[in-house]
Amino acid sequence: MQTTELVRFKKLGKQITVLTAWDAISSSIVEEAGADVVLVGDSLGMVVLGHATTLPVTLDQMLHHTQAVFRGFSKPRSKQPLVVCDLPFLSYQCGEDKAVEAAGTLLKNSSASAVKLEGAEPETLLVIKRLIRMGIPVMGHLGLTPQSVHQLGYKSQARDKDSQEKIFKDSKMLQESGCFAIVLEHIPGEIASSLKKHLDIPVIGIGAGSDCDGQVRVTADILGLSTTQPPFAKPFLAGRELCIDALKEWIKSTNLDQENPTTKTSESKPDC
């Protein structure tokens, strides 16, 4: 799977499916389920590391988790999903050189094929162009951009005319800068739908309605594992309850084993 394949999917009208993974067990499940793209999102800071925001996530942590994601795949390389890795906060905001080094470190040491970064400010566009010139494919991310939580909150974006005009302009700029796809998070469905028509590159939505070229979800939300569920991510499994019930079952069974031991120490044979 290559980044160019996603543009072909858009032309064919084939929905692109993107799921996050953060370790070997989640990536093996997501690969087996057949997602086109695995995103090692910096949401792992909240989902896996227990932070309140994505801001504390470091480049080392992203690399560590992306490497684990690759170890979880079992299909031959040509059949594996495309892996996109988030550039964490402060790894690309401090200039082009630092961004090339951060993205290069992820691709060099993990076999990820592309990076994702947030926003379309003039400095960010320069970074994107430089990364692409260096051979590093970039996925954009607009709307609710969690690395700007202290400015935007976790609220729905592009609600008024000015911010809708801005998201149109920004997504055009991301396309012109060379992004191969754009994630649109938590914006009105009509805006995502018209952006999909306006752009040649795929629009991947999360909380942006169903009329996108593809959808991305945080896997823990789909499996119902998260303690707090975003309003736009419908769980497809009561994962938390099922896990808790299974573990309770196991705890009960070990207590029962103790009450009714099947093998007495005196009867057991030595191992060798």
Ligand code: KIV
């Ligand atoms: O970090 C992440 O998981 C993401 C998705 C929510 C798009 O950026």
